[in-house]
Amino acid sequence: MTTATLSLSELTAAATQAATISAAAPDAERAAWLTAVADALDANAAELVDIADSETSLGAPRLTGEVARTSGQLRLFARVITEGSYLEAIIDHADPASTPPKPDLRRILRPIGPVAVFSASNFPFAFSVAGGDTASALAVGCSVIVKAHSGHLRLSERTAEIVADALGAAGAPEGLFALVSGREVGTALVQDPAIKAVGFTGSIPGGRALFDLATSRPDPIPFYGELGSLNPVVITAAALAERSGQLAAGLAGSFTLGAGQFCTKPGLVFIPAGTSFAAEVAEASKDKPAVGMLTSRIAEAYPDGLRSFASVPGVDVVSGSVDQDAAANGAAPVVFSTSAAKVLENPEQLLEECFGPTTMLIEYTDQAELSAVLAKVPGSLTATLHAQSGEDITALVEQLSGLAGRVLFDGWPTGVAVNWAQQHGGPYPATTSLFTSVGATAVRRFQRPVAYQDAPETVLHPALHEANPLRIPRRVDGELVLP
Missing domain, CATH: 3.40.605.10 (Aldehyde Dehydrogenase; Chain A, domain 1)
Structure with a gap:
């Protein structure tokens, strides 16, 4: 009918x-x-x-x-x-x-x-x-x-x-x-x-x-809307020291899945400053192919989002190109890198969702800076934490619980189980x-x-x-x- x-x-x-x-x-x-x-x-x-x-x-x-x-x-x-x-x-x-x-x-x-x-x-x-x-x-x-x-x-x-x-x-x-x-x-x-x-x-x-x-x-x-989500990921220094290669491969697989068009795509990844993790993610992402996007309108918007990020001083393109024709050739992965200080200076521009296979690596200098920048992240469907056994993560988990509806440990957010305990929703604008x-x-x-x-x-x-x-x-x- x-x-x-x-x-x-x-x-x-x-x-x-x-x-x-x-x-x-x-x-x-x-x-x-x-x-x-x-x-x-x-x-x-x-x-x-x-x-x-x-x-x-x-x-x-x-x-x-x-x-x-x-x-x-x-x-x-x-x-x-x-x-x-x-x-x-x-x-x-x-x-x-x-x-x-x-x-x-x-x-x-x-x-x-x-x-x-x-x-x-x-x-x-x-x-x-x-x-x-x-x-x-x-x-x-x-x-x-x-x-x-x-x-x-x-x-x-x-x-x-x-x-x-x-x-x-x-x-x-x-x-x-x-x-x-x-x-x-x-x-x-x-x-x-x-x-x-x-x-x-x-x-x-x-x-x-x-x-x-x-x-x-x-x-x-009532209007039950699911609108937009950045799905932050936090990686501790201990986790990077123990398994950086595994984390890079997992991240590359997650943010490129389905041409980065999952609502749970990890768009922000907070990492300790002074590591080689950005290079490892670039290496893990380099062979991911360009993939056609859902509609021509979405494909045309993807490069615009990439260029918006790249225009911010202090944001580096670690892998991929912002000058691409996603409508004609498919959306190719792009990895950005910046500092927590730059995000705190430009939250309106850098804490925006870019629909497509891209992610932003954000370096933090200490726990206080990490907490400050997480406080600026809009409500999300998910938040993910990669830490090692024995680390005191209580305060961090509490903060992540306040900005997302589902908090993951040592995994990746793309993939939502359909069961009795699932929560797929979070503070605005996630839902x-x-x-x-x-x-x-x-x-x-x-x-x-x-x-x-x-x-x-x-x-x-x-x-x-x-x-x-x-x-x-x-x-x-x-x-x-x-x-």
């Missing part, structure tokens, strides 16, 4: 109706809908990968893995809702003898209603039409209208057909899922009174514009909320709490019934009760 057949107002009206039906459906039924979509994506993976590769140049191996990730997260959300703790069911029994007397209160999370989802350019499956935002919203009982990304429009349309057919065959209500396209339609979607929340993955300017629209409505709505867009708790974005006081059991959700017929975890009179 697209705006080619229905107007936006008709789509949102259908989505409102479908959301009511879906919210009332048992968790097991909605789980079956998600599983049906996952099975359909897997069954059509080869066709989808061919279309995606023709539009994005990401390559069949990467895209095949991404289809599997996408179907896998649909199945994860099916498990999340049948396990039941996502409802956060809480019961406090009446206590008339307390002062003041306490009523019977039963609290649960309910679906928020129709959700708008904006597809990402860099993950045409996992963060797009059938991606995590769509899956988590559908899981809890919301309807979804997806705004397709212009960078992979044919893929979006074909994926939407597969999703809609799978949902229909599984018995989901008409209007539960739809696809629209076009910038003006996307803007109108955010402003439509029927839409109760927005999920977005994209650039800071585009995301901020939509965020402002969502929050300036007569009835402001515009406190929630994750990946993993089990991503569903929490599309729920709101409702408490029922002295309610007859006949009107309550089964999760709040005294006998716990769903056999789910609940908190009863302050105690966690497992089935």
Whole structure:
């Protein structure tokens, strides 16, 4: 279903109706809908990968893995809702003898209603039409209208057909899922009174514009945006002394992965001053090939970002060239080097995300300077620390925890596991909320709490019934009760 057949107002009206039906459906039924979509994506993976590769140049191996990730997260959300703790069911029994007397209160999370989802350019499956935002919203009982990304429009349309057919065959209500396209339609979607929340993955300017629209409505709505991230890496002197070659190879592999178009690309690497690490990274990066980027617009912007860095006095090009035609020849890796002092002098220019295969090595002289420059780093999805056993890293970990949603040790941030404990979100501009867009708790974005006081059991959700017929975890009179 697209705006080619229905107007936006008709789509949102259908989505409102479908959301009511879906919210009332048992968790097991909605789980079956998600599983049906996952099975359909897997069954059509080869066709989808061919279309995606023709539009994005990401390559069949990467895209095949991404289809599997996408179907896998649909199945994860099916498990999340049948396990039941996502409802956060809480019961406090009446206590008339307390002062003041306490009523019977039963609290649960309910679906928020129709959700708008904006597809990402860099993950045409996992963060797009059938991606995590769509899956988590559908899981809890919301309807979804997806705004397709212009960078992979044919893929979006074909994926939407597969999703809609799978949902229909599984018995989901008409209007539960739809696809629209076009910038003006996307803007109108955010402003439509029927839409109760927005999920977005994209650039800071585009995301901020939509965020402002969502929050300036007569009835402001949540905007769950993932916008931009520098993903700082800190390497201690002890770690460099022990394994500099391994670290250089790991960094080169991470910042060039997918032509540097991962949202978790390590864009800033803080290293002790006076080492040869920059030369080692240059050596590890020199044979990395130039790779086509997602869109011509992204490819044209990459050299502009490189030249902006290079124009700052005190910033050196360690490897690669800032004068490249990424649109015609692909994006080639570039490694920069500078000092923490220069970053402190020019934070607006040097602490900017450059989408593509580039990273900035930043030398610090002592822990005080490292702490000072980290304090200037904007909110990020990840922060990574490479240290040696026995080092006192407590204060450093505390600072990194304040600027990122996921803190990694002795690894690299490119790669986000889809599981129960994942946190893919961080302080602004990494995201515009406190929630994750990946993993089990991503569903929490599309729920709101409702408490029922002295309610007859006949009107309550089964999760709040005294006998716990769903056999789910609940908190009863302050105690966690497992089935």
